[in-house]
Amino acid sequence: MPQPAAQVLAASLTPLTADKSIAHDRFAGHVKSLLKKGCDGVLLFGTTGEANSFTVGERRAALESLLEAGVAPSKLVVGTGCCALPDTLSLTRHALELGVHRVLVLPPFYYKNVSEDGLFNTFATLIEQLDHPALRLYLYHFPKMAVVSFTPELIARLAERFPEQLAGIKDSTGNKEHTMMLNSRFPALEVFAGSEMFLLDYLRAGGAGCISATTNLTAGLAAGVRDHYQSPDGEFAQQQLSAVRAVFERYPMIGALKGLLAMQTGDSAWENLRLPLSNLDEDSVAELRHALSELNFPVQAD
Amino acid sequence: MPQPAAQVLAASLTPLTADKSIAHDRFAGHVKSLLKKGCDGVLLFGTTGEANSFTVGERRAALESLLEAGVAPSKLVVGTGCCALPDTLSLTRHALELGVHRVLVLPPFYYKNVSEDGLFNTFATLIEQLDHPALRLYLYHFPKMAVVSFTPELIARLAERFPEQLAGIKDSTGNKEHTMMLNSRFPALEVFAGSEMFLLDYLRAGGAGCISATTNLTAGLAAGVRDHYQSPDGEFAQQQLSAVRAVFERYPMIGALKGLLAMQTGDSAWENLRLPLSNLDEDSVAELRHALSELNFPVQAD
Numbered sequence: 206m207p208q209p210a211a212q213v214l215a216a217s218l219t220p221l222t223a224d225k226s227i228a229h230d231r232f233a234g235h236v237k238s239l240l241k242k243g244c245d246g247v248l249l250f251g252t253t254g255e256a257n258s259f260t261v262g263e264r265r266a267a268l269e270s271l272l273e274a275g276v277a278p279s280k281l282v283v284g285t286g287c288c289a290l291p292d293t294l295s296l297t298r299h300a301l302e303l304g305v306h307r308v309l310v311l312p313p314f315y316y317k318n319v320s321e322d323g324l325f326n327t328f329a330t331l332i333e334q335l336d337h338p339a340l341r342l343y344l345y346h347f348p349k350m351a352v353v354s355f356t357p358e359l360i361a362r363l364a365e366r367f368p369e370q371l372a373g374i375k376d377s378t379g380n381k382e383h384t385m386m387l388n389s390r391f392p393a394l395e396v397f398a399g400s401e402m403f404l405l406d407y408l409r410a411g412g413a414g415c416i417s418a419t420t421n422l423t424a425g426l427a428a429g430v431r432d433h434y435q436s437p438d439g440e441f442a443q444q445q446l447s448a449v450r451a452v453f454e455r456y457p458m459i460g461a462l463k464g465l466l467a468m469q470t471g472d473s474a475w476e477n478l479r480l481p482l483s484n485l486d487e488d489s490v491a492e493l494r495h496a497l498s499e500l501n502f503p504v505q506a507d
Numbered sequence: 508m509p510q511p512a513a514q515v516l517a518a519s520l521t522p523l524t525a526d527k528s529i530a531h532d533r534f535a536g537h538v539k540s541l542l543k544k545g546c547d548g549v550l551l552f553g554t555t556g557e558a559n560s561f562t563v564g565e566r567r568a569a570l571e572s573l574l575e576a577g578v579a580p581s582k583l584v585v586g587t588g589c590c591a592l593p594d595t596l597s598l599t600r601h602a603l604e605l606g607v608h609r610v611l612v613l614p615p616f617y618y619k620n621v622s623e624d625g626l627f628n629t630f631a632t633l634i635e636q637l638d639h640p641a642l643r644l645y646l647y648h649f650p651k652m653a654v655v656s657f658t659p660e661l662i663a664r665l666a667e668r669f670p671e672q673l674a675g676i677k678d679s680t681g682n683k684e685h686t687m688m689l690n691s692r693f694p695a696l697e698v699f700a701g702s703e704m705f706l707l708d709y710l711r712a713g714g715a716g717c718i719s720a721t722t723n724l725t726a727g728l729a730a731g732v733r734d735h736y737q738s739p740d741g742e743f744a745q746q747q748l749s750a751v752r753a754v755f756e757r758y759p760m761i762g763a764l765k766g767l768l769a770m771q772t773g774d775s776a777w778e779n780l781r782l783p784l785s786n787l788d789e790d791s792v793a794e795l796r797h798a799l800s801e802l803n804f805p806v807q808a809d
Contacts, residue, residue, distance in 0.1 A: 257590040257617035260563075260597075288559040288590070290782050295562075313783045315559035315616065317652055320759075323783040330782060350619055352654055353783075457622075480592050480632060481615045481625040481655075 211408045211434065212245040213427040214282065214397070215420035216253040218462055219267070221477035227259065227267045228474065233274035235421075240280055243428025244420065247276075248309060250284035252350055252377070253418040253459055258479040261292050265299050278304035282416070286311030286345055290327060294334055306339040309375055309416075314351040321359050328363055332370050341372035347399065348378060357390055364391060375399055375416050381406070388412050401427050402450050405443035408434040419450045421462050422469070445500070452496045460485045461493055468494065471506030513736065514547040514716035515706070515729040516584065516699070518555040520764055521569070523779035529561065529569045530776065535576035537723075542582055545730025546722065549578075550611060552586035554652055554679070555720040555761055560781040563594050567601050580606035584718070588613030588647055592629060596636055608641040611677055611718075616653040623661050630665055634672050643674035649701065650680060659692055666693060677701055677718050683708070690714050703729050704752050707745035710736040721752045723764050724771070747802070754798045762787045763795055770796065773808030 217239065220231040236247050249271070250256035250264055259267075272278060285296035285308045297308050310331070312324055332342065344363070348354040355374070364371050374391070376384045377399030384407065388396040395413040398404065404415050404427065420427050426449070429442035453461050460478060464485045467475035476484050485493065494504045519541065522533040538549050551573070552558035552566055561569075574580060587598035587610045599610050612633070614626055634644065646665070650656040657676070666673050676693070678686045679701030686709065690698040697715040700706065706717050706729065722729050728751070731744035755763050762780060766787050769777035778786050787795065796806045 252617075258592065258615065260591050260593050263591075263593070289562050289565075290560065291562050291565070313560065315554075315652065316783060317654075318759075319783045320785050323785045326785070327782040350617065352619075457620075480629045481618060481621045483622050483625045483628070 211412075211431045212397075212414035213243070213401070213404070213420060213424070213431045214246040214248055214414070214416040215239045215244045215424055216248045216251040216416050216418045218421050218459070218466065218475075219250070219254045219259070220475060221479060222474065223477065225477055225479055227263055229267060229270035230274070231472070231474065232267060233271050233276060236271060236276050237274075239421070239424050240276075242424035243431075244424050245414070245431075246280045246282060246307075248282045248284065248416050251309060251345070251375075251416070251418075252347060253421070253462070254284065255459065255479050255482065256284045257287070258482070261287070261295060264296060268300065268303060268305070272303055278306075281305050282307040282309050282343065284309045284311070284345065286313075288313050288315045290330065294331060297331065297335055297340075301335065301337050301340060307341045307343065307372065309343045309345045311345045311347070311351050312353040312355065314353045317352055319353060321356065321362075324353070324355075324359055325362050329366065332367050338369075340370045342367075342370050343373045343375055343395070343397070344371075346374055346376050346378065350377070357387070360387070360391060360394075364394060368393070373397065373413065384412070385410060400450065401430070401446050404430045404446065405434050405439055418458055418462060419453050422465055423449055448500050449497065449502055452493065452500070455496075456485055456489055456493060457482070461489075464490050465493065465497070465504065468504050469506060513710045513714075513733045514699075515545070515703070515722060515726070515733045516548040516550055516716070516718040517541045517546045517722035517726055518550045518553040518718050518720045520723050520761070520768065520777075521552070521556045521561070522777060523781060524776065525779065527779060527781055529565055531569060531572035532576070533774070533776065534569060535573050535578060538573060538578050539576075541723070541726050542578075544726035545733075546726050547716070547733075548582045548584060548609075550584045550586065550718050553611060553647070553677075553718070554649060555723070555764070556586065557761065557781050557784065558586045559589070560784070563589070563597060566598060570602065570605060570607070574605055580608075583607050584609040584611050584645065586611045586613070586647065588615075590615050590617045592632065596633060599633065599637055599642075603637065603639045603642060609643045609645065609674065611645045611647045613647045613649070613653050614655040614657065616655045619654055621655060623658065623664075626655070626657075626661055627664050631668065634669050640671075642672045644669075644672050645675045645677055645697070645699070646673070648676055648678050648680065652679070659689070662689070662693060662696075666696060670695070675699065675715065686714070687712060702752065703732070703748050706732045706748065707736050707741055720760055720764060721755050724767055725751055750802050751799065751804055754795065754802070758787055758791055758795060759784070763791075766792050767795065767799070767806065770806050771808060
């Protein structure tokens with residue numbers, strides 16, 4: 206399989222209304238703007254998208270509304286991994302039926318210390334029951350959040366059994382060496398870094414790119430690294446990108462991203478989060494704003 | 508509030524058909540048999556009941572079928588805690604509408620390192636939106652599985668704000684000192700131990716009792732401890748109970764319990780588990796059978 210082109214995907218935030226429902230119009234607008242700013246694609250309902258805080262019905266309705274609003278299914282990756290296999294199956298089948306072929310799947314994450322066979326059989330059952338030739342399944346490896354995780358041995362078993370359907374991995378460890386290791390070990394898979402912190406080095410090493418939370422706000426910079434990673438322009442963009450990311454990592458990520466988007470757009474509805482997540486407190490908002498201003502990063506509406 | 512009487516509840520297994528659907532008839536039969544063997548009540552859809560491996564719809568249908576089969580709603584506690592607050596709300600409202608007033612609620616367990624305010628507001632929103640005078644809510648504290656957990660400070664805030672609705676805690680740490688501490692600190696709450704390993708000592712210390720997985724198989728022994736905890740008969744029953752529990756703790760608990768129930772009943776359908784869980788391998792089954800036989804514990808159909 207030829208090495209895919211370098212790609213930058215945003216792990217989209219999910220905008221909410223005042224009553225904490227998904228704001229469909231604002232969601233479509235945000236996704237379109239991320240694509241317009243240079244993202245190769247957008248992940249819906251990852252961790253940043255508060256996926257597991259929504260019902261299966263809410264997730265289906267939101268995807269339908271985005272497609273009705275004109276977002277191209279080929280630009281989307283949809284997170285579909287739930288604790289209950291029938292829910293994962295239902296969400297994945299729904300995405301496929303709507304022409305979205307790329308799905309990012311968490312392992313079932315309630316039970317801990319599950320056997321490798323249990324996880325293998327979960328994914329094997331999912332892929333076999335879907336029985337869809339266009340399925341492109343990405344494994345969502347995020348041990349800090351899901352706790353349950355994918356070992357290289359498990360990935361190898363799945364890749365061997367399902368060479369057509371298993372498309373890649375999103376490695377959200379934040380650990381550069383781990384991402385590089387997966388990329389070397391699985392040359393037939395697209396291994397995405399879960400952050401753009403080491404995007405330049407990763408692209409230079411032949412990596413697929415990133416699917417990142419902060420790209421909700423740094424799409425232009427990340428696209429700059431992607432487009433110029435072999436030149437000094439790319440190095441400059443990466444420095445800026447890393448500096449901005451480092452500021453966000455000081456705060457609870459989703460609250461910080463939504464808070465800043467509210468500032469940038471002048472739309473305070475962006476501050477709404479689904480429980481159990483909370484907004485940043487006022488002091489943190491002021492600190493975040495100050496730290497980003499120091500980097501000349503835009504922090505208010507034009 | 509007067510100290511409640513000592514109680515033993517089983518955290519019921521959920522029997523499945525060959526296609527891994529919930530076996531409604533077998534479920535009702537099992538719950539009735541647990542009550543007949545002396546359990547004061549039965550918890551449906553705790554961790555042992557593979558709760559989070561089922562959809563919201565499957566959980567609702569199973570509860571309805573149990574009640575239609577004649578199980579008294581007053582004998583039941585239903586696990587209703589999901590990652591998505593609307594799912595928790597929906598399952599809890601459904602239980603209340605059917606006359607089941609006791610619910611056991613996990614914290615939303617996908618996001619880790621959530622603020623105390625975020626968890627407090629989740630439970631406050633749940634209780635306020637339910638707005639039901641008969642609600643008796645138990646907090647499900649199981650840090651090894653849910654990772655997200657209830658600190659004493661959070662419990663105190665909820666108990667103070669909702670003295671009528673917050674009924675108690677299931678402490679599944681397995682840590683006797685922790686359960687004793689919660690029981691001393693919250694005299695108005697029913698604090699249940701998540702195992703019967705220290706049931707006798709806990710009842711002697713004035714504890715409410717236990718809600719336990721192994722009670723699926725040891726209901727008679729656990730009831731014996733409850734009925735005789737102030738006498739040497741209780742001590743003898745506790746020794747037997749602890750010895751049996753210790754055997755089960757060597758294996759993945761749910762697979763071991765279902766495997767033994769299949770042996771005891773001669774009904775191999777009990778061996779079905781929902782993925783990602785797996786049956787015990789044959790060697791483990793043989794070892795388990797041998798170890799329990801040594802204790803004169805019944806391991807085959809009459």
